[in-house]
Amino acid sequence: MSEACNIPGLNVPRSRFPVPEYELKESEGSAHVVLAGGCFWCVEAVFLAIDGVTRVESGYAGGAADTANYEAVCTGSTGHAEVIDVHYDPAKVGFGELLRVFFSVAHDPTQLNRQGNDVGTQYRSAVFYETEEQKALTEAYIQKLNESGVYSAPVVTSVEPLEAFYPAEAHHQNFAARNPWQPYIMAVAVPKMEKLAAAWPDRLKPEFSQDDPDLA
Template sequence: MSDACSIPGLTVPRSRFTAPEQDLTETGNESRVVLAGGCFWCVEAVYLAVDGVTRVESGYAGGSADTANYEAVCTGQTGHAEVVDVHYDPSRVSFGELLQLFFSVAHDPTQLNRQGNDIGTQYRSAIFYQTDEQRQVADAYIRQLNQAGVYTDPVVTRLEPLDAFYPAEGYHQNFAARNPGQPYVMAAALPKVEKLASAWPEKLKSRQGPDDTDPA
């Protein structure tokens, strides 16, 4: 990771990011979505702070098992993207609400195959959908944002089927929380969490407990 990463939304008011006009109707107490938005340290840090998110794991998706490791993925030649596997309670936060934060806080969806100074297909913006319903809702929201002109440039987020999720190495898990003084974390990850807190305070966890934190 390089030492700088753009922070979306700082010049775009929250009011521009309207809720998705379509959303999933989900039952049960756990669902998941796999998202790619540049450095997984940053995206993980954002979602760990969101109320209703029960677990977040950094990893890789889009390539094969034999190249699902950090050294290989960093070459940009594996097909993998750095992703986060977000588990959530749909009675507390919806798929659409998680997408709203993905596009407004977690990353800049107008940057093609990069996030700030992190350049390569491994840093692409993508939603790895598990069902056709997830794909439809995500596609509709991308069109909604583009039609509203939320960003000056079009959203370039890709929709890719989730063939497999491969967990990243242990030292990557919960990285920002465990390394708050690390230069990249201070420059890129923590400002996004601060943006979440200032723009979407009602989305924050009100407590930290066994079910609300990543165990790594």
């Protein structure tokens, strides 16, 4: 993984990112969505801080079971993307709101098959849907983003059916919180967390609601 990542949205106010026109009607209890936005260490850190998110697991999606491991996925030849499986309570946070965080803070959705210096299809921007409702809302929101002009380039996020989610190796889970001084985390995850705290203070878990957010 590289040591730098350019995130054009970091300096764009939250108010410029459109609100989804509607929210999914989801049953009470728990729901989840699988997202790909580059290095899963950093995207995981963002979503773990969101109030209503109950669990985030890093993993792989888009390829076969026999190549769902870090060494193989890093070759960029398996079809997998590095993803996070975000479990959340729909009574506290909705699918549409999670999409808004994903597109405004978690990554740069205008970079094709890369995030910063992390290059390859394994770092692609993608939303893996399980229902037609998730697919429709995601596609509608991408269209709305493009029409808003919030980014100077088109959003290239792919909307793909979730065939399977494969959990990543144990040492990749909760990586940023366990390794806050790791150079990549400091260069890539910390700016995202700072943007999240500044733009979404009302949506953070209490332990992340501080002027100087800590990943630990």
